Amino acid sequence: MVLKALCQAMVNLNYACINQAQQQTLLHELQLIERAGEENLSYQELIDDLVAMCEQAKQFILDEDAQHQHFNYVSEFAANIREALQSQSS
Numbered sequence: 001m002v003l004k005a006l007c008q009a010m011v012n013l014n015y016a017c018i019n020q021a022q023q024q025t026l027l028h029e030l031q032l033i034e035r036a037g038e039e040n041l042s043y044q045e046l047i048d049d050l051v052a053m054c055e056q057a058k059q060f061i062l063d064e065d066a067q068h069q070h071f072n073y074v075s076e077f078a079a080n081i082r083e084a085l086q087s088q089s090s
Contacts, residue, residue, distance in 0.1 A: 003037050004073075007053050011071045014061045026061055030054045049077035 010026045010033070017023050037050040053073045060071045 003033050003041075003050055004053055006033050007050070007057050008071075008073075011057050011060060017061075023061060027058055030058055030061075045077055049075055052076070 007030060010029050014023070014026055017026065031054075034051055034054045037047050037054075041047045041050065053075070056073055057071065060069075063069070
C-alpha cells in the first residue's frame with residue numbers, strides 16, 4: 001500500500017510539474033518504486049498490480065494534457081478480489 005501511495009504521489013506532483021527535467025525525475029522515481037516492489041513484495045499478484053499502476057502513472061505523466069485530467073488507477077487485482085469475495089458470500 002505504501003508503494004502504491006508513493007506512485008500516486010508522483011502523479012500528484014505532476015500537477016505542479018513545470019518543466020521536462022521535473023517530469024523526468026518523476027518518471028525515474030516511478031522506476032525506483034517499481035524496483036522496490038519487485039524486490040520486496042512477497043506475492044507476484046501484488047508486484048504485477050504495482051507495476052501496472054506505475055506503468056499507467058508513467059503514461060499519464062507523459063500525456064501532454066495530464067495536468068488537466070484526473071488520474072484514476074483501476075486495479076484488476078482489486079477487482080478480482082472483490083469478485084471472489086462476492087462469489088463466496090453468495
